[in-house]
Amino acid sequence: MRVATWNVNGLRARLDFVLHWLRDRRPDVVGLQELKLADEQFPHEVFAQEGYRAAVHGQKSWNGVAVLSREEAAVTRRGLPGEEEFGARLLTVDVGGISFTTVYAPNGKSIEHADYPRKLRWLESLRAHFDSAHDPSGPVVLCGDFNVVPRPIDGWNEELHAGLIFHSEDERRRYRAVLDWGFSDLFREFYPDERKFSWWDYRGGAFHLKRGLRIDFLLGAQAVVKRLKSVEIDREYRKKKAGLTASDHAPVIADIE
DNA sequence: ATGTCACCTATTAGGTGA
Numbered sequence: 001m002r003v004a005t006w007n008v009n010g011l012r013a014r015l016d017f018v019l020h021w022l023r024d025r026r027p028d029v030v031g032l033q034e035l036k037l038a039d040e041q042f043p044h045e046v047f048a049q050e051g052y053r054a055a056v057h058g059q060k061s062w063n064g065v066a067v068l069s070r071e072e073a074a075v076t077r078r079g080l081p082g083e084e085e086f087g088a089r090l091l092t093v094d095v096g097g098i099s100f101t102t103v104y105a106p107n108g109k110s111i112e113h114a115d116y117p118r119k120l121r122w123l124e125s126l127r128a129h130f131d132s133a134h135d136p137s138g139p140v141v142l143c144g145d146f147n148v149v150p151r152p153i154d155g156w157n158e159e160l161h162a163g164l165i166f167h168s169e170d171e172r173r174r175y176r177a178v179l180d181w182g183f184s185d186l187f188r189e190f191y192p193d194e195r196k197f198s199w200w201d202y203r204g205g206a207f208h209l210k211r212g213l214r215i216d217f218l219l220g221a222q223a224v225v226k227r228l229k230s231v232e233i234d235r236e237y238r239k240k241k242a243g244l245t246a247s248d249h250a251p252v253i254a255d256i257e
Numbered sequence: 258a259t260g261t262c263a264c265c266t267a268t269t270a271g272g273t274g275a
Contacts, residue, residue, distance in 0.1 A: 009275085010263050034275090036264060061264055107275060147275095163262075201275090202261035245262075250275080 001096055001256045002026065004234075005143035007033040007104065007249035011064075015043060016245040023238050025253060028070050029095055031102025031143045034127050034247075035064030036061075054092050061088055064085035065102050065144070068152040069095045071211055077133065081123050086118060090126075092133075093147065098224065101132060103144035110165050119147070123174035127181055136182025137235070140221040145199075145249065147215055150185070153216040165212060183219035186231045186254050198233050199249045207238060216255050227257040 005029040008014040009030065039058045047054050051070055057078045067073055073095035078140035080090040092101040103126065108119035134140055148171045152158035161167040179185065179243060197212025206212065218231065229256045238250040
């Protein structure tokens with residue numbers, strides 16, 4: 001089973017690009033973030049023509065998450081309990097024998113902004129939700145855009161950014177608490193020390209200058225890690241394709257037995 | 258060069274969020 005996560009930065013603007021990627025990479029289950037559309041605007045019929053069903057938790061203009069799957073998926077949760085007013089940011093389905101959750105964590109904007117303590121609380125709520133709703137001994141995947149740089153190696157310039165948004169110890173501690181529920185970062189299972197990124201700012205030629213961050217993760221419980229065959233950050237799809245504009249995030253893909 | 262992009266409302270231009 002091929003699973004993936006991708007912040008598409010607007011599904012209406014990215015639809016043709018996403019279809020190009022689906023035909024090329026042929027994933028079985030995909031968590032999408034930043035749909036930036038309401039549920040009724042989701043193009044179900046376009047994905048159906050490609051062989052994918054979609055479970056959607058959207059909202060007008062901003063945020064929004066979905067799960068595409070070849071097999072039928074049963075939605076078990078829409079929205080992070082207690083945090084629904086912070087936007088449509090969590091969706092869980094049962095599909096192909098696994099519990100698959102995709103999230104779009106709050107950005108936080110800056111450590112001085114009012115969104116920052118709300119971001120910290122959102123991450124605490126995410127851990128608490130897994131404590132109450134999921135079993136760490138089961139086949140569980142949690143993926144998405146976490147908007148946290150876990151360690152200095154996951155960013156292009158820790159000296160410049162240490163203590164700032166995405167790089168603060170308070171964010172890192174709460175992200176680690178999510179991992180400590182029973183998850184492994186699947187990318188790090190294969191590449192413990194590599195400096196690879198999943199997001200590059202659109203501005204200033206950041207992609208070309210290799211100035212990125214690794215903030216998009218596929219996390220798996222041990223039952224998933226045991227079946228893991230490969231993991232890659234699909235940076236080819238951070239580049240323009242066939243004249244289409246890319247998201248500022250690359251997909252992350254894993255193959256599971 | 259905060260040099261881009263996507264969304265909105267809406268006086269095809271400016272504001273917001275990332």
